[in-house]
Amino acid sequence: MGSPLFNNRNNGQRLGITEPISLGGPSDFDVMKTRELEKFLQDVGLYESQEEAVSREEVLGRLDQIVKIWVKTISRAKGLNEQLVQEANAKIFTFGSYRLGVHGPGADIDTLCVGPRHATREEDFFGELHKMLSEMPEVSELHPVPDAHVPVMKFKFSGVSIDLLYAKLSLWVIPEDLDISQDSILQNADEQTVRSLNGCRVTDQILRLVPNIQNFRTTLRCMRFWAKRRGVYSNVAGFLGGINWALLVARICQLYPNALPNMLVSRFFRVYTQWRWPNPVMLCAIEERSLGLQVWDPRRYPKDRFHLMPIITPAYPCMNSSYNVSSSTLRIMTEEFQRGNEIFEAMEANKAEWDTLFEPxxxxxxxxxxxxxxxxxxxxxxxxxxxxxxxxxxxxxxxxxxxxxxxxxxxxxxxxxxxxxxxxxxxxxxxxxxxxxxxxxxxxxxxxxxxxxxxxxxxxxxxxxxxxxxxxxxxxxxxxxxxxxxxxxxxxxxxxxxxxxxxxxxxxxxxxxxxxxxxxxxxxxxxxxxxxxxxxxxxxxxxxxxxxxxxxxxxxxxxxxxxxxxxxxxxxxxxxxxxxxxMDAMLGEARRERVENVIEDSLRNLKNPADVSSQNGGEIDGSVRCSPISNTSSVTAGSSNSKEAEKLAIEKIMSGLYDSHQSFTEELDELEDDLEYRNQVKDFVGSTKSxxxxxxxxxxxxxxxxxxxxxxxxxxxxxxxxxxxxxxxxxxxxxxxxxxxxxxxxxxxxxxxxxxxxxxxxxxxxx
The missing domain is CATH 3.30.70.590 (Poly(A) polymerase predicted RNA binding domain)
Known part of the structure; x- marks a missing residue:
């Protein structure tokens, strides 16, 4: 169980761009339901065995040795002197579900190889390193994808699935204690390197921005399992992937820093049922920084205005991680949030159990x-x-x-x-x-x-x-x-x-x-x-x-x-x-219209997220101040007064961030390879202006x-x-x-x- 103390990790400092909705600790009901949830997750096999955990560590250690041999080999082939060859180094980092600590049995390990400036992506990574891996008996199903948005090499190493990215830094020597969270490593980096580094930087930043890592992990395991069972876990299909769900859960942890996983899951559905997309979900303020890299900003970049469900990464340069979402997949996920919220209302009344939530x-x-x-x-x-x-x-x-x-x-x-x-x-x-x-x-x-x-x-x-x-x-x-x-x-x-x-x-x-x-x-x-x-x-x-x-x-x-x-x-x-x-007969007309109206709103002036806290003033200022939920045996979180206060608090959070920025619903940037059709749509938009x-x-x-x-x-x-x-x-x-x-x-x-x-x-x- 996580500690109910809000300042146990952050010396009393607020996490997130707004004050929490509630500082209340867990009730006896939350403690009981959290234990039930943890047992449920164990019973369905979401945790790997100790033997598999050890095997993964061995594979990662072996992979780190391989890239160190690889970088010395190509350094010698490029004519570097022997001292530089001996100092040449490459390093393996992990990110994604493995780094977050929420991976399950048989899951892929997302890894990043960081190499020096003379180790190129095309010739050395997808050339020499690919050749080395292909000759190893432990490696199978080797599949390079050099032309992907984020170039990757996929393979299995001793039966463990690996997704390996590459980042070429502007350093001659990669130190063993390299801190990739520092913005300086992005200096003179190409776009593919920035994207490849982003996974690790975002994962580490998420762990820094949640008040209680253990509660975050349990809640995220729950939400990932729920999303897979309900068919809304897939970035490539237009739903949300692992990093998207992690960001959504992390934001709920910020808003309820002392809550246990039962309450966090409940508030996940309550908050995102009321969320007015395309208002963005952000863990921290978007900063420009001195390197001049493009960050998500619909005021300046027209493509950002077409994003329907913005979930912004917390590491510089801040990007929208959910640009794949379409109007259809947004509708499906919104309705699934509503279903989850209604099931939790039934659970609070002892009318439903955890297995109800996870029905396929x-x-x-x-x-x-x-x-x-x-x-x-x-x-x-x-x-x-x-x-x-x-x-x-x-x-x-x-x-x-x-x-x-x-x-x-x-x-x-x-x-x-x-x-x-x-x-x-x-x-x-x-x-x-x-x-x-x-x-x-x-x-x-x-x-x-x-x-x-x-x-x-x-x-x-x-x-x-x-x-x-x-x-x-x-x-x-x-x-x-x-x-x-x-x-x-x-x-x-x-x-x-x-x-x-x-x-x-x-x-x-x-x-x-x-x-x-x-x-x-x-x-x-x-x-x-x-x-x-x-x-x-x-x-x-x-x-x-x-x-x-x-x-x-x-x-x-x-x-x-x-x-x-x-x-x-x-x-x-x-x-x-x-x-x-x-099949849409189940969805209330008012809620459906609310979602559509948000999508149709024209671009409005954006407010600086850094100003939100001053606008909110205290926990939740003015008439919408939300009292912490008392630590009692009764389910006070389910009371109508508490729900109404939370609803007002959520409205206040969104009004302090961004207003709707959607002017059209065509995702023109998603047809990059269809030039003829893109020109047709461009002419069409120009002629209609509506x-x-x-x-x-x-x-x-x-x-x-x-x-x-x-x-x-x-x-x-x-x-x-x-x-x-x-x-x-x-x-x-x-x-x-x-x-x-x-x-x-x-x-x-x-x-x-x-x-x-x-x-x-x-x-x-x-x-």
Whole structure:
């Protein structure tokens, strides 16, 4: 258990850019629930064994010896005198989950090799060191990625997964006691070195900025496990990665410095449910410093204005660590925060337990329609490289679909991949599809995402290391036709009658505490296929919405949509849909509008974070001062007065930082390799000078036909303002070799296509 004393590490100094919300210590309830949490985390296997810990230490020691031999070898080869050769040194640092102390069994170790100025990245690190590692029997699955945003060498050393970065400093000799937290090591460093150093510098700074490291670690283990179970742990998929969750947890530790993990997890959900994104989360003030490196600042850098969920790193140069988040993934995470908050309210009323919070998200029961992205290669090595490349580009497909449909068609990417064991060197990814809820369906409005998929495949096909056999195919598949290999054990679970496609649902049991009315519940299927019989809350829509949205659209017997490029018409068929089947029905309209309004706010003047403490004055100044939560056996934190005080305190924290800085929702910087489309959007933004999410814009622009088609077979319609229509699945049995690798050769029509007449009309260019 962590000490409840606030000044146990920092001599009474405040941590963070604002005063804490509460200095209260733990109650008896917090102590009990924290013990339960620690036991739960132990039981699910989140802690490695002593033997594995020793093995990791040995691997790191061996790796440090290897880089020291490497740097002396290249120093001698470059003609340095013998004294310099003997003094030549390189050093291994760790960062990420291992350095934070929250790694689990089998986790990767993020490492950084720091070398002298004469040891180059291209020739020496990815050349000579790669050669040395490839010749060692302990090393396997060696995979260099020199052209990544942060260049990395991935491999396994004696079975331990290693991600190795490289930083070339402007020093002739690397001292053994080098302190990389000093800004001076960034002097004359190239961008790749700055990015590579950033991981270590940020990790060390986080540990300096939390009031109690042990409580921070337990809470972070909990939140990482929760995020993985709920499918929102993946930076590459547009959710949050390890460093993002660490920063969010560290900020809660600052706001509640004397709280135990039970209360910290509770306040995590309470605070971030109320957080008005894109207000940034920061552990310390952003400082410019004398080196002139670019820091996150939406006042000066237009690209920073497009970030939807800024989580700012605390080490210079301060950057946004969560620029990958899209409007769809932000919506999903926001709703998961709400679900967690409601479960904790039930836990405080003894209506739920820890295992309720960690129930897996039933992704393959949550949607009626999915995109399936299949990739294949000739051998395992090619597949590993091809898979890494495709994974890094998948988020573009989500961004393009959102942008082309003005956020009316929403995507939910699954953070993991799946493999059909009957096929060699093959894996696939899935995205759930649904239209945005809340806008009436207008008959005849359609989504057609054919061109979107074509652009995505062209982007993927630009892979410079492409080899014959590297294939990609994108198809549409309905829930009932999902392949069996996506389910545990390859067995499709039985679906109970009227099962809830949970989405961002609420509590498994009835909640009738703190003045709340009992809420009706529905059952749900978890990913392991076991129906545990628990019920879940469901918000009833008002009668008017039910009457409006439960109408079946008239069936279009033989409607045709002309292809924009003049290909033969495609027959489409629509079917009935009721609003009760929409997975967003669980989300309150007011909360959803609040999130969207924040995103749509125009750029306002930013206030200096350093001035926040003077504005707040004391703990929480004025009428919103929050009294510390008393250390009693009762759960005083759950009282309505305490919650209201915390709510006001959170509002005060955000009003003292940054106001909304979002002027548009297009993440233009995410299409760096798509110059033609970027120019189209640039022209489009210049001609409209308005927010694409403005209500007047969406009422006119989304009348564009946007349709998911399955090629030669039947197809269906996705309506932008209503529920998803049932769509005919793509021909899943077609051999993967018929897919398209998007090389610059003649291509057949894809199975799913997009016709973007809106942007074409707006820009005056042909789509």
């Amino acid at each position: 998200y039933p992704f393959f029961d949550a949607y009626k329609n999915y995109l399936q992205i299949d990739i294949a290669a000739e051998n395992a090595d090619d597949l590993r490289k091809w898979k890494g490349w495709v994974e890094s580009r998948l988020r573009q497909l989500t961004l393009k679909i959102e942008r082309h449909t003005y956020n009316m068609l929403q995507c939910h990417p699954h953070p993991g991949d799946f493999s059909d064991k009957s096929k060699l060197f093959h894996c696939c990814y899935f995205m759930g599809l649904q239209r945005k809820q809340g806008v009436p369906v207008n008959e005849g409005e359609q989504f057609d995402i054919r061109l979107t998929v074509e652009e995505f495949k062209l982007s993927v096909g630009s892979y410079t290391l492409w080899k014959p056999g590297m294939e990609i195919r994108v198809t549409h598949v309905r829930r009932r036709n999902l392949p069996n290999f996506v389910f545990p054990g390859g067995v499709r679970p039985a679906r109970p009658f009227k099962i809830a496609r949970e989405s961002r649902q609420s509590v498994e049991s009835k909640v009738s505490s703190h003045g709340q009315a009992d809420k009706s519940c529905e059952g749900k299927a978890v990913t392991n296929g076991a129906d545990d019989g628990r019920k879940r809350k469901r918000e009833d829509d008002d009668v008017g919405n039910n009457l409006r949205n439960s109408k079946c659209l008239a069936t279009v017997a033989s409607s045709t949509v002309e292809d924009h490029e003049g290909s033969p018409p495609v027959t489409v068929v629509s079917s009935c849909f009721t609003k009760g089947e929409n 927010n694409p999410l403005d209500s007047s814009m969406t009422n006119t622009a989304v009348a564009v036909p946007v349709k998911i088609s399955s090629g030669a077979g039947p197809s269906g319609i996705l309506y932008p303002n209503g529920g998803l229509e049932e769509l005919e699945p793509a021909e899943l049995m077609a051999p993967l070799s018929n897919g398209i690798h998007s090389a610059p050769t003649a291509q057949r029509k894809p199975l799913i296509r997009l016709k973007l007449t809106t942007v074409a009309n707006a820009t005056g260019k042909s789509a």
